[in-house]
Amino acid sequence: MVNLRSALALGLAQLCHLRVAQAISPQRIVHDLQAQLSVGSEVVLTSNPSFEEDFTSRFSASHSPKFVVGAKPKKVSDVQKVIRYASKNKVPFLATGGGHGYTWTLGELENAIQLDLGHFQTIDINTDANTMTIGGAVRIGNVTEQLHAVGKEFPVGMCPTVGISGYTLGGGVGPLGGMYGAASDNLLSAEVVTGSGEVLTVSAKSHPDLWYGLRGAGFNYGVVTSMKYRIHPATNNGEITVINAMFPAALNGSVWEACNSFVGRHPKELSILFAIRLNETLGGISPIASFIYFGPRDEALKVVKPFLDLNPLHVEIHQSNLAEFSNVALYADVADIGSRKAIDFAPFTLNLYKVDVKNLVNVINFMNTTLAENDDLKGATLSWAQYPTEGFLSYPSRSSAFAYRDVIVYFSIDGFTEDVAKLPLLDDFGKVLRDMLQLGSGRPQLETYVHFGHGDEGPRSWYSAAKLPRLRALKRVYDPRNLFSWYNPVPSVGH
Ligand SMILES: Cc1cc2nc3c(=O)[nH]c(=O)nc-3n(C[C@H](O)[C@H](O)[C@H](O)COP(=O)(O)OP(=O)(O)OC[C@H]3O[C@@H](n4cnc5c(N)ncnc54)[C@H](O)[C@@H]3O)c2cc1C
Structure with a gap:
């Protein structure tokens, strides 16, 4: 609602x-x-x-x-x-x-x-120039195989079925962000049709005002028919190590301590992901993890030792690549969810700027008790994406509309259900969990990644108070009639 x-x-x-x-x-x-x-x-x-x-x-x-x-x-x-x-x-x-x-x-x-935009599906990879030009509807999974085949990489997100343009227009965060920043940081230019029907080539040199807004708040200003990106030679010859691990509910606490031990010393090649949900066999809310390492297996095992030392119930190791890693991550959970259609769920999110172990333990204990008492909430799932900040912070905040480069954890609370009548309950529960998590977020106000937002957070939360005046001014120039104001919109007026 x-x-x-x-x-x-x-x-x-x-x-x-x-x-x-x-x-x-x-x-x-x-x-x-x-x-x-x-x-x-x-x-x-x-x-x-x-x-x-x-x-x-x-x-x-x-x-x-x-x-x-x-x-x-x-x-x-x-x-x-x-x-x-x-x-x-x-x-x-x-x-x-x-x-x-x-x-x-x-x-x-x-x-x-x-x-x-389904007809805009072209993919053109120039290996000499290290560029990739794609049509406005190309999905992440459409480019990863081609990039891998020519020994290149690009900061893709976790889900192959997401559209690259849509992803980039809000920033675009994923496991290669530690090295290359957001997808939008790697954009070189875009072809944009504005509300007046004019076609603009937008880049650092051409319409630099719109160039700022396009990268982080881009869906507010026009329709992108193609995008040109910088791509990179593949790290470790394209071999990625993915370590999946399953932890018992009893380790709620120790796993967050281990996550905390990476804050401030997070290798740029490593991403730490968790999906946390009820596992009745394991007797409670149990975290499953994926450690995605852009490097060899031996190095990966050394780096994630603080987690492996906790004696997870199960560990599996995959030697993977850009085209495959998201299919195996989190025991294939991401690929499975991403390929579904027309699902009902109540999405919530918040950015964490620290790992507040005590607060996390409280939240998960609360979730454990509440789900045990209420079957209708059993589809509630928490997702944890702890990406290294190095790549994001290598670009100044003023470089684009993409807000909050210092996020430690992108935290999502998703209430999935197969019965739409349960949605209001999951919606309320998600709000309660978000409020509880906010207490340990490291910020007094709710800050969210625009793409993971529920929709009730508001423009200050999606774009930051600092960036809003410039984005509002751009709205007045490029979309005065609010034609592009459906997706977490920047208001042309107000505060
Ligand atoms: C399962 C799943 C996993 C995800 N994982 C990640 C992740 O790892 N990292 C991350 O950063 N995000 C992730 N996202 C969020 C995703 O980036 C956003 O939902 C994004 O908006 C999806 O873009 P789309 O084109 O697929 O969606 P659409 O619904 O088609 O578009 C979303 C918005 O962008 C606009 N838009 C899309 N394409 C264009 C275009 N060419 N020109 C102008 N406007 C356009 C649409 O008008 C709409 O307002 C995930 C989402 C899902 C559902």
């Missing part, structure tokens, strides 16, 4: 925009756009069976956008036409890349056009 807090966060101007009645029927939209778009484009009602077959499906069903028309442009000029048409006729629309955006602000979008 997008509540009063998030409605306030949207700002008055946007609420007015959201309430504009749509004067034009879906059938008319289909008719008009079919007449305008080039051969190879597709425009259908969402009730047409070909919508389900040909258009990008969404990962999340909870508070997701409600489309009445699918428009899948073939060329950049078609994207321009859809945007101009929608803008002129006041029909809301949403660009869709990988369909993995899940913030509940998206639920505000109704009677809309799904502007599906």
Whole structure:
């Protein structure tokens, strides 16, 4: 449920925009756009069976956008036409890349056009120049195999089915961040269609104001049809060591002590991930871990010794690579979740700037007791992503809209359910856990990574108070009509 807090966060101007009645029927939209778009484009009602077959499906069903028309442009000029048409006729629309955006602000979008970028799938890797140029709908899993095959790497996220453009527009954090920073730090230029339908090449030299906003708050300003990135020679000849481990509930405490021992001395090649959920066989909330190390097995085993010394119940070691590591990480949990469609869940997140062992033990004990008493909450899962900060901090904060480069742990609380009636309960539980975790976050206010947000946190939390004035000013220049204000939006007015 997008509540009063998030409605306030949207700002008055946007609420007015959201309430504009749509004067034009879906059938008319289909008719008009079919007449305008080039051969190879597709425009259908969402009730047409070909919508389900040909258009990008969404990962999340909870508070997701409600489309009445699918428009899948073939060329950049078609994207321009859809945007101009929608803008002129006041029909809301949403660009869709990988369909993995899940913030509940998206639920505000109704009677809309799904502007599906599914035809923008080109991948061009230049091994001499160390660059990669991709179309606006290419997914992470589409490039990792090709990069690995030519001995290159790029800071991908954990989930192969996520769209690279969408991921980059919010920053893009993953296990290679310790070496190369966010995906957005590796962007060299982007082709952007603005709300007026103009095509801009945006880079450090061309539209430098938009260049700042594009990298961290980019979905607020236009539709990206292609992106060019810097890529890197593969570390350790492309071999990645993934160590999965399963810990008993009784080690709640010791594992967080071990995590804490890495703060301030975290090797840039190592990522520490946990999925923490009820394991009835093990008798409680039990953490499973993945240690992803961009280096050889012997080194990896030495580096993660503080965890292995705790005597996990089970350990498995994989020699992996860029194309495969996310399939084996966390006992294949990430790949499994990422490949699902239309799931119901209540997502919450917060950034941790320290590992407060006492607070974490309290939270997990509380979760243990609560889940034991309430079957409806059993799908609650906590995720821990402790990436080294070195790569992120190698870029100054002022370089882009990507906020909070000093995060120690990206903490997510996801309440999964197969029964949508349970969602409000999981939503409430997620809020309670977030509030408890916030007490040990190391910051007085809630700070969140925009891509993991629930939608109720507000722009200060997603973008930081320091960056908001500049982002609001950009909104007034590049999206004065709030056409791109559905995904954790930057308000053009307000504080
Ligand atoms: C299972 C899962 C795992 C994830 N793991 C990570 C992770 O490891 N690291 C991380 O940083 N994030 C991660 N994310 C978050 C992910 O980066 C965001 O959800 C991102 O928005 C997904 O982009 P998309 O194109 O797949 O989604 P979409 O829903 O298609 O797009 C999300 C938003 O971006 C906009 N958008 C997408 N493409 C374009 C484009 N070409 N031009 C303009 N706007 C565009 C859309 O309009 C929408 O507002 C994960 C998400 C999921 C569901």
